[in-house]
Structures are given as C-alpha cells and as structure tokens.
Amino acid sequence: VTRxxxxxxxxxxxxFRTRYGDELIALFVAERLEPRHxxxxxxxxxxxxxxxxxxxxxxxxxRRQIRRMFGSxxxxxxxxxxRTEMDTLLQDLRYAFRSFVRRPGFTAxxxxxxxxxxxxxxxxxxxxxxxxxxPFPYPDPDRLVSIGVSFPKISPEMSHVEVLSPxxxxxxxxxxxxxxxxxxxxxxxxxxxxxxxxxxxxxxxxDDLFPVFGMNPIVGRGFTTEELGPKGPRVAxxxxxxxxxxxxxxxxxxxxxxxxxxxxxxxxxxxxxGFC
Amino acid sequence: xxxxxxxxSIPVLHILLALAEGTKHGYAIKQDIERRTDGAICxxxxxxxxxxxxxxxxxxxxxxxxxxxxxxxxxxxxxxRLTERGWSALRAEVRSLGTLVDQARANPRLRKGLA
Numbered sequence: 522v523t524r525x526x527x528x529x530x531x532x533x534x535x536x537f538r539t540r541y542g543d544e545l546i547a548l549f550v551a552e553r554l555e556p557r558h559x560x561x562x563x564x565x566x567x568x569x570x571x572x573x574x575x576x577x578x579x580x581x582x583x584r585r586q587i588r589r590m591f592g593s594x595x596x597x598x599x600x601x602x603x604r605t606e607m608d609t610l611l612q613d614l615r616y617a618f619r620s621f622v623r624r625p626g627f628t629a630x631x632x633x634x635x636x637x638x639x640x641x642x643x644x645x646x647x648x649x650x651x652x653x654x655x656p657f658p659y660p661d662p663d664r665l666v667s668i669g670v671s672f673p674k675i676s677p678e679m680s681h682v683e684v685l686s687p688x689x690x691x692x693x694x695x696x697x698x699x700x701x702x703x704x705x706x707x708x709x710x711x712x713x714x715x716x717x718x719x720x721x722x723x724x725x726x727x728d729d730l731f732p733v734f735g736m737n738p739i740v741g742r743g744f745t746t747e748e749l750g751p752k753g754p755r756v757a758x759x760x761x762x763x764x765x766x767x768x769x770x771x772x773x774x775x776x777x778x779x780x781x782x783x784x785x786x787x788x789x790x791x792x793x794x795g796f797c
Numbered sequence: 798x799x800x801x802x803x804x805x806s807i808p809v810l811h812i813l814l815a816l817a818e819g820t821k822h823g824y825a826i827k828q829d830i831e832r833r834t835d836g837a838i839c840x841x842x843x844x845x846x847x848x849x850x851x852x853x854x855x856x857x858x859x860x861x862x863x864x865x866x867x868x869x870x871x872x873x874x875x876x877x878r879l880t881e882r883g884w885s886a887l888r889a890e891v892r893s894l895g896t897l898v899d900q901a902r903a904n905p906r907l908r909k910g911l912a
Contacts, residue, residue, distance in 0.1 A: 533843070541846040544823050544875055548842040551824045574841020581847060 523550060526571070532579035534586040573622050580615065658795035660735040664700075668693055690727070703730035710782040712767070721763055723781065734796070740764070741775040741790030748789075755786040761794040805890055808840055809848050813857065813879065813887045820861055822874035823849065849877065857883035 526549050530538050549571065552558065558567040621628040656662055669683035685693070685704065694702045705724040712719050724730075731743045738758060747753045757779060759768070768774050778785045805813065808830070815821055815829035827845055830838050840848070852858040861878040879887065901907055 537846075537850065541850065543873075545842040545846055547874060548824050548827065548845065552842070570839070570841055574843045578841070578843030578847045582843075 522553070529575055532575060533582050536586075537582050569622075577615070577619070584611070665734070666699075694728070701733045703728045703733040705730060711780075712763075713780040713783075715767065719767060731792075736793060736796055738790030739793045740772055741788070743790060755784060756789045757781060757786040758790045758792060759788060760792055760796065764791045804893065805886075808838055808844070809852065810887075810890060811838060812845075812848055812852065813883060813890075816858060816877055816879045816883070817887060820863065820876050820878045822863075822876050824874070826877070852883070853877075856880055857886055 523546060527542075527546060530542055530545060533542075552571075553567060557563055621631075657665065659665065667683060668685070669681050670685065670689070671680050672682060673680050675682065690702075690704050693699065696702075704727040706727075707722070707724050709720050710723045712721055726744065727749070729744050729749060731737055737743060739761070741758070743758070744756065745753075748756050759774070764770060764774065774788050775790065776787060778787050780786075804810075811830040811833060812826055814833070815826045818829065821829065823842075823845055826849075827840055830840060849858065853860070857880060858877045859880050861876050863874075863876045902911065
C-alpha cells in the first residue's frame with residue numbers, strides 16, 4: 522500500500538517530491554495506523570481522504586510549477602493576481618471536482634445517467650443510420666429475411682449461423698410463406714488472368730438470387746435455369762466494383778471467359794452499384 | 798517564494814499555533830491541529846506539506862534539529878520551528894484577530910448568543 526502511495530506521489534512536481542516525499546510517506550503510514558482507519562469502512566474513509574488530498578494538493582503544486590515555468594512566478598506577486606479566463610475555468614473545474622468528491626452518490630447517479638444517455642443515443646443513431654440513412658439498397662428491404670440455424674451453445678457471442686444443409690434448404694424453398702428464395706455460399710476466391718491475380722469476395726449461387734433481392738444486372742443478364750442446374754455451364758456475374766476496378770467498366774465483358782478459383786467461367790452480367 | 802496572503806488561512810494559522818507550542822514534525826503538527834479543532838480540521842499529507850513549503854519559503858518557519866533526543870523513527874523526520882519572522886507574523890495575526898473578536902463582542906445583539 523505504501524508502495525502504491527509512493528507511485529501516486531509522482532503526481533507532484535519532482536521538486537516537491539524530492540523535498541517532502543519521505544515526510545509524506547511517513548505521514549501516510551502514521552495515518553493508516555490510526556485506530557479510526559481500521560476496518561473496511563475505515564480503510565475506505567482513509568483512501569478517500571488520501572486521494573482527495575493528493576489530487577487537490579498535486580493540482581495546486583502543478584499549477585504553481587506551470588506559473589513558475591512561464592515566468593509569472595516572481596517572488597512577490599501582487600496580493601490579488603489578475604484572474605484570467607483560464608483561472609476561472611480551472612476554478613470551476615476544481616469546484617466541480619470537489620463537489621463530485623463530496624457527493625459520491627450524486628456523482629454515481631450523474632455518471633450512470635450520462636452512460637445510459639450516451640448508450641441510448643448511440644443505439645438510436647445506429648438504428649437510424651442502418652434503417653433511415655443507409656437502408657439496404659434493395660427494394661422492399663423489410664420483406665427480406667435471412668434464415669439460418671441457431672446453435673445455442675456454439676459460443677457466447679454467436680449462436681446464429683447461416684449455414685444450411687441441402688435438405689434444409691429444400692424445406693425452406695417449399696415454404697409457402699416465402700415468395701422467392703435463394704441460397705449462396707460466400708467465400709474468397711482468386712481471379713486470375715490479366716496483370717495480377719486478385720483475391721475477391723465471391724458467392725456461389727444456388728437458385729436465382731437477383732429476383733429475390735428485386736435487382737437485375739445493369740449489363741448482360743442474370744442466371745438462366747440451365748446455368749443454375751447442377752450440370753449447367755459455368756457462368757459468373759460481376760459486382761459493379763470489380764467490373765470497374767479490374768475490367769475497366771468494359772461493356773464487352775459479357776460472354777468473355779474469366780478464371781475464378783482455377784476454373785474458367787463466362788461472364789454473363791454485371792450488377793448495379795450498391796448490390797454488394 | 799510567494800508570501801502567504803494575510804490574513805492567514807485557518808489551516809496555516811493552526812500550523813503556526815502548533816509550532817508556537819514547540820518544535821514539531823509534520824505528523825505531530827497534524828495531530829496537534831486535530832486535537833485543537835476536535836477533528837474538524839484534518840489535513841492530508843499533501844495539503845500539510847504544501848502549507849509547510851509555503852511557510853518555509855516565506856521564512857515564517859524553518860527546519861530544525863529535534864529538541865529532545867528522538868527515537869529511531871522520529872529522528873529521521875524533519876522538525877520545524879517558528880522563525881523570528883514567524884513569531885511576529887503570528888503575533889500580528891493574533892492581535893488583529895483579537896481586535897476583530899473584541900469588535901464583534903462589543904455588538905450587544907451579537908453578544909447575546911455568545912457565552
């Protein structure tokens with residue numbers, strides 16, 4: 522405990538610490554041993570007294586040090602030194618701090634209210650940001666649902682995973698409450714050909730996703746039933762961003778082959794910006 | 798190096814009064830003040846030594862050797878005494894406080910409640 526106090530003494534300017542540090546520690550030890558500071562309540566009272574004393578006197582000492590450093594520490598200041606706005610501000614801060622220390626209950630409630638207020642504010646802003654300022658770019662976003670499986674014991678942070686077996690997906694697809702369904706397997710794949718290979722975020726699509734989202738390619742077309750079948754030809758639809766960055770927004774990209782994950786696929790379309 | 802503004806603050810006055818009784822180290826000064834004020838003034842280590850620093854710098858008190866041979870731990874403490882300047886400042890202060898109290902007592906309406 523004494524060691525902790527010794528560390529806390531670094532709040533004081535070194536000049537003061539060198540001169541009176543040992544005395545402060547001796548006083549600290551003597552006070553700690555006083556009968557009124559025994560027991561748990563006494564310990565709390567002791568530390569409150571010590572910390573309040575430490576912070577207020579160290580603040581005064583630091584201010585004094587700063588005044589000396591900036592030249593106003595002349596030996597004899599006028600009896601009423603001119604108060605600057607900074608002095609008033611510091612005085613207000615000290616007064617606020619003292620009031621807080623004096624009324625810990627009030628301080629706790631104030632801090633709690635602030636915390637709740639800030640928390641609620643961020644929550645509301647998050648909702649407004651997500652739903653109003655930046656909603657899903659799809660038409661009728663409120664009619665889209667994502668379906669996954671809950672594993673209550675998977676981890677404390679995550680229990681819902683969007684992973685389905687083909688049989689589960691077949692059940693979902695036959696559900697009458699869903700207008701259209703689509704499934705996809707997200708992952709990073711390499712695109713090669715061209716100057717440098719690139720690792721991009723891709724989705725392997727099962728069923729035609731685009732009508733589900735209510736969006737259609739701006740260049741070319743979507744997938745055909747044949748292409749979506751298990752033995753259909755390998756085709757790809759590019760995101761707007763990839764089309765612009767890697768293929769120079771070339772409208773003749775349609776029907777050109779590209780290499781994805783070591784396999785060749787024919788580009789059949791490009792999605793509008795904001796699709797993903 | 799700043800001269801403590803007169804009139805002295807109450808804790809400073811108490812420190813001077815404690816030293817007027819004799820040479821003391823910091824903890825003894827603190828105990829003396831607590832006894833004198835019935836625990837109403839309880840100076841923390843920082844506040845006490847800040848006041849001591851100011852009083853030392855303004856020449857009102859000075860560090861001194863312990864009068865009585867102190868035991869092991871006490872011998873390492875810093876002891877303080879009033880300087881001549883300290884004595885005269887304290888006397889002036891007590892005199893002016895005395896005048897103040899006399900004036901206050903002279904007021905019959907105020908005197909009623911004073912024993």
